Amino acid sequence: MISSExxxxxxxxxxxxxxxxxxxxxxxxxxxKLLFSVRKGGRTAADVWRDDMFTxxxxxxxxxxxxxxxxxxxxxxxxxxxxxxxxxxxxxxSSTYSLQRQSLLxxxxxxxxxxxxxxxxxxxxxxLIANTVRQIQEExxxxxxxxxxxxxxxxxxxxxxxLVATEVLCRQTDPAVQAGHSPKPFPExxxxxxxxxxxxxxxxxxxxxxxxxxxxxxxxSYLAGPFGVGPCWVGEEEEEDEEEEEEEECxxxxxxxxxxxxxxxxxxxxxxxxxxxxxDQVFGTFEIKHPAAAAAVAAPPADPALEELFSDVDPSYxxxxxxxxxxxxxxxxxxxxLLESLSSHGPSTLGSGASCRSDLNELDHIMEIxxxx
Amino acid sequence: xxxDAESPKINHTFLRDYVTEADVISTVEFNQTxxxxxxxxxxxxxxxxxxxxESKGELEELGETGDSGEYNVYSTFQSHEPDFDYLKSxxxxxxxxxIRWLPQQNAxxxxxxxxxxxxxxxKVSERDKRPEGYNLKxxxxxxxxxSTITSLQVPVLKPTDLMVxxxxxxxxxxxxxxxxxxxSVNSDGETYLSADDLRINMWHLGITDRSFNIVDIKPxxxxxxxxxxxxxxxxxxxxxxxxxSSSKGTLRLCDMRASALCDRHTKLFEEPEDPGSxxxxxxxxxxxxxxxxxxxxxxxxxxxxxxxxxxxxNMDKGPVETYQVHEYxxxxxxxxxxxDCIFDKFECxxxxxxxxxxxxxxxxxxxxxxxxxxxxxxLEAWRESSKPRAVLRTRRVYTGGKRRRGDVxxxxxxxxxxxxxxxxxxxxxxxxxxxxxxxxxxQDRVNPDMQTQ
Numbered sequence: 044m045i046s047s048e049x050x051x052x053x054x055x056x057x058x059x060x061x062x063x064x065x066x067x068x069x070x071x072x073x074x075x076k077l078l079f080s081v082r083k084g085g086r087t088a089a090d091v092w093r094d095d096m097f098t099x100x101x102x103x104x105x106x107x108x109x110x111x112x113x114x115x116x117x118x119x120x121x122x123x124x125x126x127x128x129x130x131x132x133x134x135x136x137s138s139t140y141s142l143q144r145q146s147l148l149x150x151x152x153x154x155x156x157x158x159x160x161x162x163x164x165x166x167x168x169x170x171l172i173a174n175t176v177r178q179i180q181e182e183x184x185x186x187x188x189x190x191x192x193x194x195x196x197x198x199x200x201x202x203x204x205x206l207v208a209t210e211v212l213c214r215q216t217d218p219a220v221q222a223g224h225s226p227k228p229f230p231e232x233x234x235x236x237x238x239x240x241x242x243x244x245x246x247x248x249x250x251x252x253x254x255x256x257x258x259x260x261x262x263x264s265y266l267a268g269p270f271g272v273g274p275c276w277v278g279e280e281e282e283e284d285e286e287e288e289e290e291e292e293c294x295x296x297x298x299x300x301x302x303x304x305x306x307x308x309x310x311x312x313x314x315x316x317x318x319x320x321x322x323d324q325v326f327g328t329f330e331i332k333h334p335a336a337a338a339a340v341a342a343p344p345a346d347p348a349l350e351e352l353f354s355d356v357d358p359s360y361x362x363x364x365x366x367x368x369x370x371x372x373x374x375x376x377x378x379x380x381l382l383e384s385l386s387s388h389g390p391s392t393l394g395s396g397a398s399c400r401s402d403l404n405e406l407d408h409i410m411e412i413x414x415x416x
Numbered sequence: 417x418x419x420d421a422e423s424p425k426i427n428h429t430f431l432r433d434y435v436t437e438a439d440v441i442s443t444v445e446f447n448q449t450x451x452x453x454x455x456x457x458x459x460x461x462x463x464x465x466x467x468x469x470e471s472k473g474e475l476e477e478l479g480e481t482g483d484s485g486e487y488n489v490y491s492t493f494q495s496h497e498p499d500f501d502y503l504k505s506x507x508x509x510x511x512x513x514x515i516r517w518l519p520q521q522n523a524x525x526x527x528x529x530x531x532x533x534x535x536x537x538x539k540v541s542e543r544d545k546r547p548e549g550y551n552l553k554x555x556x557x558x559x560x561x562x563s564t565i566t567s568l569q570v571p572v573l574k575p576t577d578l579m580v581x582x583x584x585x586x587x588x589x590x591x592x593x594x595x596x597x598x599x600s601v602n603s604d605g606e607t608y609l610s611a612d613d614l615r616i617n618m619w620h621l622g623i624t625d626r627s628f629n630i631v632d633i634k635p636x637x638x639x640x641x642x643x644x645x646x647x648x649x650x651x652x653x654x655x656x657x658x659x660x661s662s663s664k665g666t667l668r669l670c671d672m673r674a675s676a677l678c679d680r681h682t683k684l685f686e687e688p689e690d691p692g693s694x695x696x697x698x699x700x701x702x703x704x705x706x707x708x709x710x711x712x713x714x715x716x717x718x719x720x721x722x723x724x725x726x727x728x729x730n731m732d733k734g735p736v737e738t739y740q741v742h743e744y745x746x747x748x749x750x751x752x753x754x755x756d757c758i759f760d761k762f763e764c765x766x767x768x769x770x771x772x773x774x775x776x777x778x779x780x781x782x783x784x785x786x787x788x789x790x791x792x793x794x795l796e797a798w799r800e801s802s803k804p805r806a807v808l809r810t811r812r813v814y815t816g817g818k819r820r821r822g823d824v825x826x827x828x829x830x831x832x833x834x835x836x837x838x839x840x841x842x843x844x845x846x847x848x849x850x851x852x853x854x855x856x857x858x859q860d861r862v863n864p865d866m867q868t869q
């Protein structure tokens with residue numbers, strides 16, 4: 044029985060149900076991070092590392108992360124099961140190490156997202172971060188953690204939602220998938236720029252970017268989403284002032300991300316296409332799958348794969364207006380929550396460190412006004 | 417108004433410490449004689465300092481070779497303006513990435529300055545005389561009434577106040593798609609190279625509409641990009657040799673006689689990785705931020721995040737010397753990754769005799785290493801702890817053991833005060849250190865009396 048009510052366990056961004064009725068989107072409960080989340084007001088990634096990763100254990104036991112997904116609200120059984128599965132697998136590793144690795148991965152992905160779009164981002168820095176991400180992914184693939192994490196993500200979420208995320212996460216880096224069959228377990232196919240989208244998914248901008256992609260070159264990035272332009276950074280600064288009031292670090296980042304995505308999408312198409320080459324550079328580096336390397340499977344070429352990818356998806360997804368409306372009306376939907384949870388590691392320091400340079404010009408301007416010179 | 421009543425509540429300390437972003441110095445360079453020192457800043461300006469000299473006659477009488485040694489502002493000019501790339505809808509920063517002086521050939525001085533995209537050749541010339549005594553014009557330049565001229569005179573040059581003129585002579589634009597990180601003048605005096613993240617071009621100083629691409633590491637598929645060029649330099653004596661460093665910690669020596677496109681290196685300098693110390697940050701901290709040939713041309717000095725290494729051109733298996741600049745940061749790499757400090761690009765310099773190397777660190781510290789003894793010393797470039805003509809005292813970062821007074825703990829290091837740019841006088845022991853928006857000039861006399869500015 045298909046209900047026209049959105050299923051709160053699996054928040055989807057469908058605007059129309061299968062009968063063609065418009066769905067009024069309601070706000071889904073915030074989803075906690077699937078695997079290794081940090082408690083509210085918890086420590087930052089750096090804190091975790093500071094505990095001297097190889098010699099001492101952290102105070103947080105691994106079982107904490109098992110509790111977390113349930114605590115956050117109506118998660119539903121699949122998530123808990125996925126968390127448990129991942130937990131079980133990861134217990135074979137040092138839990139500290141895998142926690143830290145995960146937090147490093149999250150931090151790296153966020154760094155790649157949060158670049159200046161006023162000035163071209165520093166290519167050297169982007170390449171180094173992307174190499175770090177690649178290294179972590181390879182290691183996680185060898186451990187088997189990667190596959191578990193992606194399966195968990197895939198199982199837990201609405202397929203259309205996580206389309207890109209799952210497909211990328213499960214890609215040819217996973218030899219089992221490679222050897223098995225050319226189409227993935229999921230309807231979508233791989234395409235070279237898919238990793239970019241996957242990262243986008245993990246950052247929570249997947250909706251917007253997925254819609255963007257068919258309209259522009261496949262490798263056009265999701266960079267438009269999270270890029271903080273001037274006003275957004277000012278917004279973030281204001282949020283920092285309210286930090287005492289904000290208990291939840293992730294709310295702050297969420298707002299800034301949301302602001303950024305709105306900034307990014309609203310009319311910034313030019314910037315998107317203009318920066319697509321830059322994105323290419325950055326996100327190209329995400330490409331773990333090499334058609335040559337994936338010997339077992341002939342990688343499908345980009346364009347047909349792209350079409351196939353989107354053929355199963357509700358065409359209303361491509362409606363930018365819908366997306367924007369969706370974003371504004373229900374900002375805390377599915378993939379966005381993943382960003383929130385990723386962000387909960389405390390990238391507020393990131394925000395100040397990584398991005399303040401460009402908005403120092405803004406600060407300059409503000410200073411002049413204050414000083415009255 | 418209400419503002420007056422509120423102003424006492426405003427904490428003004430941040431205003432005092434506030435540094436205008438545009439004043440942050442981004443490059444420092446002595447010319448070949450050391451008389452001129454050029455600094456470039458983020459606002460696109462170049463400030464040239466000149467060393468004050470006593471008159472030659474007095475010096476010869478006294479039998480001294482040194483001079484008072486103070487550097488004063490000689491000229492200031494706006495080298496680059498902020499630009500906009502309309503195709504990509506991106507701003508092009510006016511920050512001066514590098515300045516390099518050309519060898520002096522006549523009374524004028526020439527320097528190359530570059531921002532992310534455009535290189536400019538500037539001519540710095542002095543005018544301290546002007547012709548006087550024209551026949552047809554009077555002092556103000558107005559035409560004289562011919563009937564009043566009774567005799568002819570020969571115009572003579574009379575000294576006037578010194579005027580320094582700086583004029584752009586060449587603009588080398590549209591040569592780079594990516595950000596230019598280095599320029600290096602060739603020993604042939606006619607050409608120079610400019611390196612961006614993926615390509616190196618060779619230019620002729622007289623030709624601005626063409627450049628020759630000598631290195632291109634851009635992969636056919638940008639998704640395969642894993643390595644970028646971080647620095648490049650010509651050999652000081654051999655005009656066919658140059659070296660470039662990469663983000664993976666490798667150095668490549670290329671010989672332009674071998675082929676037109678030097679994608680295949682003549683020598684690859686790489687240190688094998690220590691498997692014991694491998695971490696997720698190994699690659700990032702191995703990225704070479706600066707490479708410099710020694711004055712002799714025999715050695716290479718490289719700087720990566722935690723160390724400075726000296727390589728012998730004849731041996732590519734590994735460095736001959738490795739100096740730990742701030743090993744105490746190795747356990748802090750994750751925090752430094754989080755706040756982006758791990759991507760800071762420190763420069764390194766040789767002294768005139770290639771016996772001492774110097775590089776910067778955090779907390780306004782910089783380090784000098786004596787190659788003969790292998791020992792290093794930490795010094796500080798900070799206004800409040802240095803007075804003019806005071807002797808610089810050495811500093812120490814406390815990493816365990818007995819703590820001395822004045823030691824600084826690792827956790828109290830200020831990572832916003834970083835010494836990235838510096839220069840060493842080509843023949844004397846004078847160093848110029850850029851600390852955010854301040855320039856420090858230190859001198860070493862035979863008696864250890866140091867001056868600071």
